Amino acid sequence: QQQVKQSPQSLIVQKGGISIINCAYENTAFDYFPWYQQFPGKGPALLIAIRPDVSEKKEGRFTISFNKSAKQFSLHIMDSQPGDSATYFCAASMDSGAGSYQLTFGKGTKLSVIP
Amino acid sequence: EAGVVQSPRYKIIEKKQPVAFWCNPISGHNTLYWYRQNLGQGPELLIRYENEEAVDDSQLPKDRFSAERLKGVDSTLKIQPAELGDSAVYLCASSRGAGIMNTEAFFGQGTRLTVV
Numbered sequence: 144q145q146q147v148k149q150s151p152q153s154l155i156v157q158k159g160g161i162s163i164i165n166c167a168y169e170n171t172a173f174d175y176f177p178w179y180q181q182f183p184g185k186g187p188a189l190l191i192a193i194r195p196d197v198s199e200k201k202e203g204r205f206t207i208s209f210n211k212s213a214k215q216f217s218l219h220i221m222d223s224q225p226g227d228s229a230t231y232f233c234a235a236s237m238d239s240g241a242g243s244y245q246l247t248f249g250k251g252t253k254l255s256v257i258p
Numbered sequence: 259e260a261g262v263v264q265s266p267r268y269k270i271i272e273k274k275q276p277v278a279f280w281c282n283p284i285s286g287h288n289t290l291y292w293y294r295q296n297l298g299q300g301p302e303l304l305i306r307y308e309n310e311e312a313v314d315d316s317q318l319p320k321d322r323f324s325a326e327r328l329k330g331v332d333s334t335l336k337i338q339p340a341e342l343g344d345s346a347v348y349l350c351a352s353s354r355g356a357g358i359m360n361t362e363a364f365f366g367q368g369t370r371l372t373v374v
Contacts, residue, residue, distance in 0.1 A: 185367055185368075186262070186367050186368050188365065189364075192362075239314065245306050247303075248301050249300050250299050251298070
């Protein structure tokens with residue numbers, strides 16, 4: 144059962160454009176929603192994260208929008224740059240006991256930003 | 259601060275052979291994770307350790323996979339015998355430990371396993 148559904152699978156955006164990646168989750172117990180960025184040959188790295196008590200979080204060119212009632216969240220990359228070309232994973236996490244959290248990942252979106 | 263270190267980076271083995279992966283987490287991180295990432299997919303959790311205790315190994319195929327984290331620091335993941343379907347990238351990650359403020363998981367570069 145896929146608990147975190149991510150779309151699109153791939154995305155091509157022109158330099159300077161806005162990249163939008165969407166995720167939907169099923170388990171209402173999730174309470175931490177990070178986005179990870181992965182370059183080829185590297186492990187995923189945390190990009191930005193949000194908790195369900197806020198509807199939006201912005202860090203530089205990256206913004207997470209969160210809709211708790213719809214159980215959806217999205218990543219917006221403003222002024223996309225060729226250096227943003229990578230695979231992006233949304234994830235969801237919840238307290239699995241004794242304050243421990245573990246991540247459930249979406250399948251990823253391969254972003255290509257063309258000059 | 260040194261990141262999560264994994265070795266080897268690449269491994270090619272014949273099916274039915276054993277293989278082992280090693281992970282050194284970030285110093286002071288109590289929680290250690292092993293994930294498997296198939297081509298074009300997101301990482302999937304295999305096992306999670308809190309210190310030296312395996313607290314979630316429900317997704318670990320125990321007939322052929324085993325893991326250990328002696329002294330609550332380094333960890334090894336072993337496959338014996340390997341099957342063609344085990345070809346994937348095996349990622350190790352660590353986090354500080356319990357609590358919402360300690361959830362950020364730091365990943366190593368992974369070990370790319372190819373079973374032929």
